[in-house]
Amino acid sequence: MQTTEINGFLIDNFNQYNLETGKKQGICPLCSHTRKPKNQKAKCASYDWERGLGTCHNCNTSFQLHTYQRKGASEKEYVRPVDKVEDYNITGDPEQKVVKWFKTRGISAQTLIDLQVGEGPEYMPQTGKTENTIKFNYFMGDQLINVKYRDGRKNFKLYKGAEKVFYNINSIVGYEYCIITEGEMDVLALHEAGIPNAISVPNGATLNSNNLDYLDNCIDYFEDKEKVILAVDSDEAGQALQAELVRRLGAEVCYLASFDDCKDANEYLIKYGKEKLSERITQARPVPLENVTTFKDIEDEVTDFVRNGFKKGYQVGLENFDNIFSTYTGQFITVTGIPSSGKSDFVDQMVVGYNRNYGWKTAFASPENAPTYLHAHKLMRKTWEGMPTSEDIHGDKWNNVSSHVNDNYFFIDMERYTLESVLRKGAELVKR
Numbered sequence: 001m002q003t004t005e006i007n008g009f010l011i012d013n014f015n016q017y018n019l020e021t022g023k024k025q026g027i028c029p030l031c032s033h034t035r036k037p038k039n040q041k042a043k044c045a046s047y048d049w050e051r052g053l054g055t056c057h058n059c060n061t062s063f064q065l066h067t068y069q070r071k072g073a074s075e076k077e078y079v080r081p082v083d084k085v086e087d088y089n090i091t092g093d094p095e096q097k098v099v100k101w102f103k104t105r106g107i108s109a110q111t112l113i114d115l116q117v118g119e120g121p122e123y124m125p126q127t128g129k130t131e132n133t134i135k136f137n138y139f140m141g142d143q144l145i146n147v148k149y150r151d152g153r154k155n156f157k158l159y160k161g162a163e164k165v166f167y168n169i170n171s172i173v174g175y176e177y178c179i180i181t182e183g184e185m186d187v188l189a190l191h192e193a194g195i196p197n198a199i200s201v202p203n204g205a206t207l208n209s210n211n212l213d214y215l216d217n218c219i220d221y222f223e224d225k226e227k228v229i230l231a232v233d234s235d236e237a238g239q240a241l242q243a244e245l246v247r248r249l250g251a252e253v254c255y256l257a258s259f260d261d262c263k264d265a266n267e268y269l270i271k272y273g274k275e276k277l278s279e280r281i282t283q284a285r286p287v288p289l290e291n292v293t294t295f296k297d298i299e300d301e302v303t304d305f306v307r308n309g310f311k312k313g314y315q316v317g318l319e320n321f322d323n324i325f326s327t328y329t330g331q332f333i334t335v336t337g338i339p340s341s342g343k344s345d346f347v348d349q350m351v352v353g354y355n356r357n358y359g360w361k362t363a364f365a366s367p368e369n370a371p372t373y374l375h376a377h378k379l380m381r382k383t384w385e386g387m388p389t390s391e392d393i394h395g396d397k398w399n400n401v402s403s404h405v406n407d408n409y410f411f412i413d414m415e416r417y418t419l420e421s422v423l424r425k426g427a428e429l430v431k432r
């Protein structure tokens with residue numbers, strides 16, 4: 001039986017390159033036809049029909065075996081471009097002016113064909129007239145969702161009112177990782193370098209705009225990604241975009257690629273070539289995780305420790321006891337002793353001491369201290385440093401001590417105490 005979906009993406013065309021279905025090895029749809037006649041039948045590619053991906057060992061590129069329908073839809077209704085893509089597609093004629101221009105940018109005609117890049121006249125508001133433009137077609141599934149027009153002066157516009165999505169989003173289905181860039185030219189550059197699963201934000205990076213509606217519209221495409229490599233510009237706007245993408249996608253899946261002395265992937269391709277560009281992507285480094293410490297972050301504390309040894313921990317304020325015992329947060333302290341030797345009372349004294357010295361609050365889960373009012377009375381006495389009498393009731397000292405006890409000590413009162421339920425209650429109290 002044929003697979004009908006991969007990672008929740010419905011397959012549209014099961015065999016987009018007409019390869020030998022079910023076979024594990026075969027020709028490469030990307031390079032076989034360009035090879036010497038005797039090599040054209042060579043089985044240079046392996047096909048993984050389960051993942052929907054093929055890999056070629058000759059041209060060192062991977063490719064999708066299927067095409068897919070769009071996954072997820074935006075809630076809003078959008079305008080759809082009426083451009084007839086077929087009429088404007090660049091055919092790859094090397095004499096075509098636009099093909100020559102792309103060649104100066106390191107982009108081959110084949111890449112233009114693969115990505116269905118078009119060329120045609122379009123009114124550009126920046127110049128106030130119709131210009132010859134490059135058309136970057138934004139597909140999701142087989143639907144044309146948006147078009148980015150670029151004229152000879154590097155003016156851009158998107159199709160008015162059309163949905164914003166990532167450029168080339170179809171290309172990442174089936175892959176465990178993908179690359180996010182800042183522009184279509186970078187996507188083309190990476191495709192050229194044998195990395196087909198690269199996408200681009202539709203509107204570059206702009207400062208002060210965290211509106212990533214294109215991410216919302218494509219969010220289903222990232223669910224199965226183990227790695228998202230961010231390859232944005234190193235300028236301030238690019239870094240702001242990067243930070244927002246990390247926040248939205250999660251630091252644990254994000255990796256950062258940089259382009260050395262170049263501002264983006266396309267410039268890097270022109271300067272250093274395909275192999276080096278591809279290496280840049282393989283060498284992407286994980287985003288430094290928040291809440292994770294490296295040695296350099298705490299070197300001062302380490303040197304202090306080497307100089308001075310352990311610092312005293314927290315103490316209860318009883319000199320004899322403090323000389324033999326101190327503690328740190330995050331520790332578990334066991335107090336043992338024979339019955340009725342004053343363990344609970346001593347623990348109360350410790351707690352009151354920590355409260356006095358450091359303001360620590362305490363939650364008790366202490367069934368043996370029932371009834372609770374007697375336990376509260378003990379804590380009141382220790383805070384009072386004496387025994388309140390009936391004359392003291394509702395006097396100033398009484399009011400101060402009782403509100404202090406009220407704000408600092410909590411009595412967990414349960415029918416049945418289990419470790420889980422007590423810890424859960426403790427966690428709730430910590431958030432108060």
Ligand SMILES: [Zn+2]
Binds near residue numbers: 029030031045
């Ligand atoms: Zn190949």
